[in-house]
Amino acid sequence: MSLAATLDRLAKAEPLHALLTPVADVRASLAAQSERAPQHGALAGLPVVVKDNICTLEYTTTCGSKILEGYRSPFEATAIAQLKAAGALIAGKTNCDEFAMGSSTEHSAYGRTHHPLDPARVPGGSSGGSAALVAAGVVPAALGSETGGSVRQPAAFCGVVGIKPSYGRVSRYGLVAFGSSLDQIGVFGSTVAQAGQVLSVISGTDPLDSTCEDRPSVSLPDSPHELKGTVIGVPGEYFPADLDAGVRRACQRAMERLKQLGATLREISLPHTQYAIPTYYIVAPAEASSNLARYDGVRYGPRLDGALDVRALYRSTRGQGFGPEVRRRVLVGTYVLSSGYYDAYYGRAQRMRGLIAQDFRRVFEQGVDLIFTPATPTPAFRAGDRMDDPVAMYLADIFTVTANLAGLPAMTLPIGRVQGLPVGGQLIAPAFAEERMLAAALALESIVPAVEEA
Amino acid sequence: MSVSRDEVLKIARLAELHVDAAALPALVEQMSRILDYVAQIATVAGSETAPPFVPGPAAAPLRGDEVRPSPLAFGPADMAPAFRDGFFLVPRLSAFDE
Numbered sequence: 001m002s003l004a005a006t007l008d009r010l011a012k013a014e015p016l017h018a019l020l021t022p023v024a025d026v027r028a029s030l031a032a033q034s035e036r037a038p039q040h041g042a043l044a045g046l047p048v049v050v051k052d053n054i055c056t057l058e059y060t061t062t063c064g065s066k067i068l069e070g071y072r073s074p075f076e077a078t079a080i081a082q083l084k085a086a087g088a089l090i091a092g093k094t095n096c097d098e099f100a101m102g103s104s105t106e107h108s109a110y111g112r113t114h115h116p117l118d119p120a121r122v123p124g125g126s127s128g129g130s131a132a133l134v135a136a137g138v139v140p141a142a143l144g145s146e147t148g149g150s151v152r153q154p155a156a157f158c159g160v161v162g163i164k165p166s167y168g169r170v171s172r173y174g175l176v177a178f179g180s181s182l183d184q185i186g187v188f189g190s191t192v193a194q195a196g197q198v199l200s201v202i203s204g205t206d207p208l209d210s211t212c213e214d215r216p217s218v219s220l221p222d223s224p225h226e227l228k229g230t231v232i233g234v235p236g237e238y239f240p241a242d243l244d245a246g247v248r249r250a251c252q253r254a255m256e257r258l259k260q261l262g263a264t265l266r267e268i269s270l271p272h273t274q275y276a277i278p279t280y281y282i283v284a285p286a287e288a289s290s291n292l293a294r295y296d297g298v299r300y301g302p303r304l305d306g307a308l309d310v311r312a313l314y315r316s317t318r319g320q321g322f323g324p325e326v327r328r329r330v331l332v333g334t335y336v337l338s339s340g341y342y343d344a345y346y347g348r349a350q351r352m353r354g355l356i357a358q359d360f361r362r363v364f365e366q367g368v369d370l371i372f373t374p375a376t377p378t379p380a381f382r383a384g385d386r387m388d389d390p391v392a393m394y395l396a397d398i399f400t401v402t403a404n405l406a407g408l409p410a411m412t413l414p415i416g417r418v419q420g421l422p423v424g425g426q427l428i429a430p431a432f433a434e435e436r437m438l439a440a441a442l443a444l445e446s447i448v449p450a451v452e453e454a
Numbered sequence: 455m456s457v458s459r460d461e462v463l464k465i466a467r468l469a470e471l472h473v474d475a476a477a478l479p480a481l482v483e484q485m486s487r488i489l490d491y492v493a494q495i496a497t498v499a500g501s502e503t504a505p506p507f508v509p510g511p512a513a514a515p516l517r518g519d520e521v522r523p524s525p526l527a528f529g530p531a532d533m534a535p536a537f538r539d540g541f542f543l544v545p546r547l548s549a550f551d552e
Contacts, residue, residue: 057527074526074533167509181509207517211510275501278492289469296470298542300533310544311470319472327471328481331462332488334469344496350506352495357507390484391491407509 003030006047006091009138016136018113018129020052021059021092029058033089041087042201048083050143051127052093053100054185055174056080059090063176064098064108064126067295067321069302077174078209079143079185079202086201091139094129098323099292100150100178102126103396106387107325114383116158117420121380124154124396127188131158134188135422141198142188147179148280149400151186152412156375156424159414159451161195161441163187164400166431167407168213170199171206179287180211182280182404192413192441196220199434218434223442228262230440231369237273238373238399246418247374250454254415254425255372257447263440268368270359275352276402277394282336282349283405288326289333295321328390357406364430370440373399375412375424399426409434413441416454423454456489457482 007030011023019026030047038044050056053063055073062068080090097107105113105128113128115121116136123132127144131154134142144151146164155162164186175185185202189195197220204217234255239248255265297303297317298310304320307313322330336345363371377398386393403410408431412424425444429437457465462482466473473481495501536543 072533074528168511207515210514213511214515272498275495275498278495281488281492282495293470297535298544299530301535303535307545309546313545314470315472318470319474322471324477327473328484328488330469330471331465331481331485335457335461335465335485335489336492338465338468345492347506348495348501349492350508351504352498352501353507354504355498355500358504390488406507 013136013138016114016116016132017111018095018132019092020095020110026092030089037089038087044087046088047091047139048088048141049091049094049130049133049139051096051130051145053145053176054143056090059093064096066109067301071301078171078206082202096129097126098326100126100145100147101325101329103153103393106383107323109323112383115380120382122383124157126150128154130188131155131160134160134190140190140194144186144188145175146184146186146404147182147284148404149397152375152400153397155188156412157380159422161189161192161413163195163199163411165434166409168211169203171209171212173206173208177291179284182284192445196438221435221439223446224439226262227440227443230263231367232258232263232265233268233363233368233371234265235268235270237270244378246454247423250416250423251374251425253454254448261443268363272355272359273402276356276405277398279349279352280401280405281394282345285329285333286337286346289330292330353405356402360406360408371428373426375399375426379418379421379423403428407431409437411437411441413445414450415448416452418454456486
């Protein structure tokens with residue numbers, strides 16, 4: 001893959017506003033990187049763009065926030081070091097909702113990213129810039145991050161493959177923390193094999209992240225010719241009456257293809273699904289309010305000068321530096337952790353999380369190998385549609401957030417279009433069963449009409 | 455409305471976050487809407503007694519207690535807004551008395 005062609009595509013994709021790094025900076029860095037990069041690694045010469053909340057030495061890491069404007073990390077994420085060791089070239093940092101808080105990439109301090117097929121629509125989020133650049137054919141793969149669906153939801157909206165690994169499968173070292181019990185680095189790819197190959201490079205144990213499990217990296221399976229003997233659970237809760245009709249048709253078509261491959265489809269129930277979003281919007285803001293306490297204008301990042309005392313410095317720096325959605329979540333998180341409310345909100349949410357995880361455990365124990373669902377309740381929505389209603393925005397993640405709460409691997413792949421907009425089908429697997437999930441995805445990808453109207 | 459204006463201001467102080475007076479009414483309304491929405495989990499049977507879910511390894515692995523070189527490419531002097539002689543500079547601390 002020629003660097004000049006990649007740079008040319010990056011420049012042509014500038015109207016999407018998906019890349020935060022100026023193309024000239026990417027050009028200079030790629031020239032330097034390609035001199036040092038190993039020529040024979042698994043990803044030799046592969047250009048990969050990276051969400052701007054993953055620390056890199058080559059480029060600034062702003063998390064889409066003014067509070068980290070111009071910030072250069074003094075270290076790089078383990079996932080980045082692994083990509084480089086495999087010969088990949090880091091081709092810039094991508095736009096995202098501020099601190100990964102959002103479902104549309106409209107909450108970036110640096111402006112919104114456009115959907116590659118319809119500029120009036122959102123690419124999803126929070127890793128919308130990464131999704132848009134893979135969907136537009138600019139790069140074959142990208143890194144994003146997930147806390148509640150921030151890889152799978154934009155992958156589904158843009159019509160590419162998105163993988164969220166099991167919690168503990170990929171090191172979080174160098175991923176800027178949002179919700180530490182939920183966060184995972186995830187992968188976008190133009191195909192299942194491409195995304196799986198990148199996942200195999202970045203997965204595996206890391207002494208720098210104590211929550212990263214001591215397991216070998218994911219190996220990319222061969223595409224099976226059939227799925228005979230595989231039991232795929234279809235949870236009724238993910239096909240509610242108000243599911244978009246086109247999304248439903250695309251899912252039904254994909255399920256027919258799974259049957260053609262020899263898989264057995266079984267109706268299952270995950271009864272606590274409807275409580276996943278309220279549970280998530282307690283746990284994630286609580287952890288965010290704690291993690292974001294570090295942005296205070298003292299150790300790094302810009303500060304607002306002129307404050308009379310140190311608390312005024314904190315308050316003005318944070319008040320100016322954080323955008324509206326981050327402010328809301330920091331306040332909600334502080335509230336649910338505060339004395340008198342902790343048990344009623346945070347304690348209760350941790351137990352709800354137990355019930356949601358138990359729903360999954362039960363169906364997997366009863367012989368279900370994988371679960372198939374729509375990735376999102378609707379195709380990509382219009383920019384501005386949900387900006388005034390935070391809860392409506394949160395509901396865009398209703399089918400993805402459960403896997404984060406339960407720590408499970410899950411992925412989406414394109415299964416058709418509705419009025420020209422991509423629809424994603426989601427596979428959810430038991431913890432650390434990424435290979436099984438990838439095998440089924442490879443088989444489904446080979447026969448599902450990914451870009452045809454459903 | 456589940457949170458009042460004063461509660462939001464108190465929480466903002468705890469979070470060390472300046473909230474603009476002009477932005478306050480909308481913030482009170484949005485926080486109330488979010489908190490009313492998430493409070494629905496209180497009605498779920500078993501949500502008081504179920505064991506909480508904690509992801510990650512059962513025990514945090516420990517690494518050897520060795521002195522190792524700093525992994526940072528550069529130090530705080532290059533990152534901090536104000537840094538001198540090994541110290542981060544901040545305005546006076548007196549407001550902590552409040």
